[in-house]
Amino acid sequence: MPSASSVTFSRFASGVTTESAFDVLAVAKKLISQGKDVFELEIGDSPFPSSPSAIPAAKAAMDAGECRYAPSAGLPELRAAAAKYMADEYGVQVTAENVVVGPGAKNFEQLFMECFVDPGDGVLVFTPHFPTYPPNIARRGARMVTAVLSEENQFRPQMRDVKRFLASDPSPKAIVLNTPNNPTGGVATRDDLVALAELVRGRDIAIFSDEPYDRMVWTGKHETPIALPGMLDQCVSAYTMSKSYSMSGWRLGFAVSSQRNIQMLGKLTNTSISCVSPFTQRAGIAVLEHDHDSRENRMRQFHDRLVKLVEQLNAIDGVRCLMPAGAFYAFANVSEICRVNKIRSQGLAMYLLEEADPKTGVACLGGECFGEAGQGFLRLSVAEPPDRLESAAKFMQQAFAHGDRIAGYLAKNPQYRL
Ligand SMILES: Cc1ncc(COP(=O)(O)O)c(C=O)c1O
Structure with missing residues (x-):
């Protein structure tokens, strides 16, 4: 005790x-x-x-002395490689300035809430949900509002729940989307996301799109809300090397959004973890460049x-x-x-x-x-x-x-x- x-x-x-x-x-x-x-x-x-290119790249970077602080938003080469990933996989035309690097996807839950959410604001979460959403909402003194994902709807988020949240919450501010969903395996379709974008576009509503399983979609294909018109400004999509590249212990991921939002997330990274270690980032560049197959x-x-x-x-x-x-x-x-x-x-x-x-x-x-x-x-x-x-x-x-x-x-x- x-x-x-x-x-x-x-x-x-x-x-x-x-x-x-x-x-x-x-x-x-x-x-x-x-x-x-x-x-x-x-x-x-x-x-x-770990994905085959990770360890050799990290070792080479350490031998080359890359063991000091790195830029808070991430190494420019990793940000560029992540932007290329977004273009290649999802047709999202972004540049390195639209990417911020972090220690996995989880840390972006906290930074997103710090970036957009004030005490008392309502944050919609579809449940069953990843268990660290509630503490990261509570950290900001905000309120978690839940909507149930049901088996009858293949655990897909229902837009009538979003409508209800936007219409009835006293201070709606953010929506957490997790597709593919942990734990249910539910996947939002393009139609779901188009309807979501229509509901929030132009409003003071931010979306945190948690996408650690983006390479594990078995029915249809992975869709991200930031690919939809106007959504880059209102959405932060988080990705990680943990699942697709078997690198959970490396603590490496990235988030994609508008340059304005990314600059703010970079500032918030500066005030918290400073940066992700550069040799880890070199491993990330190597796997993105070489380990697709x-x-x-x-x-x-x-x-x-x-x-x-x-x-x-x-x-x-x-x-x-x-x-x-x-x-x-x-x-x-x-x-x-x-x-x-x-x-x-x-x-x-x-x-x-x-x-x-x-x-x-x-x-x-x-x-x-x-x-x-x-x-x-x-x-x-x-x-x-x-x-x-x-x-x-x-x-x-x-x-x-x-x-x-x-x-x-x-x-x-x-x-x-x-
Ligand atoms: C939905 C969801 N978000 C975030 C994470 C955290 O991933 P990372 O290891 O990249 O921080 C996980 C890991 O299980 C997850 O399932």
Whole structure:
């Protein structure tokens, strides 16, 4: 237990919530260290090594002495490479001045809120949602307003919710869009985004478009709102090397917007992290320039694993799982199993990890880790190799059949009672 102190935490810190994937990861690692065989489907990380060009480029940059401060907005060459990526992949004609570099995509949640949102402002978030949106909205003293993504609508954002937010919120200021969506795999279509742009164009409304899974769209193709007329001025789109290039530990990403917005995001970077290390940025330039084919090959592997996992999950009694339109998670509806056993889905997830079997476990996340709208679902990432994914699904099938064990777990952990 931390020791008592005369110094009180801020109201924000006292109430801060964190990404629970990391908590489940810690339990899984502890069980593994005690000898348990755990199928690790809890964390959204790529199982592949860093994209091939990353390490040689970073080493060369270190040897060349690139170990000092870099410009806050990023190295001009990385900004230019990112602008070319936007033109090549999405037809967005931007230049290096439209790009700011950051340590992954997550940091842009904070900078976006600092850039546009004042205390009391309303920020619309579609839920289930990435768990660090609420703290980054709370940091600014703003209000999170939620709209539910539902299975019937393939977890696509509904524009009637945007209309309602704009019409009824006392101070609407920003909308957070995440396509492909983590955890649901929902993907906004071009029509959705055209309708969104029509609703906000010319108004004092900013969009944060969180796009870490932009290379993982399995149905249709990835669409970004900044490609639409007028939206460069009103939208900040965030990208990362973490998922497409298997570089989560490097902490590297970038955001794209109008030059005016990017200058402000550069200033805010200056006042916080100063800059991303230049040798990391050199790795980013190298992968953008050279690793297109290996990236697409890895994306195909994620897709193939997902197709199989979804099929195996659907073969389990009481489980229903849509093939996600994007991202590398299966978001399985287990509400029937939850109802029968009177257990919340996060309880079911912890049961699979801790109690279903003494020697083996599956680590995954209850949908509640992404807000209450996720109750009744489990999120499983396809980080493990295909044969392990198949064994994990078989394990789940058997574990769900043991109502007595689930009841025993619930008796010891009543917080998970539905
Ligand atoms: C929706 C979403 N946003 C942001 C991030 C953070 O990515 P990064 O590692 O680039 O900070 C993730 C990672 O899981 C994510 O799923």
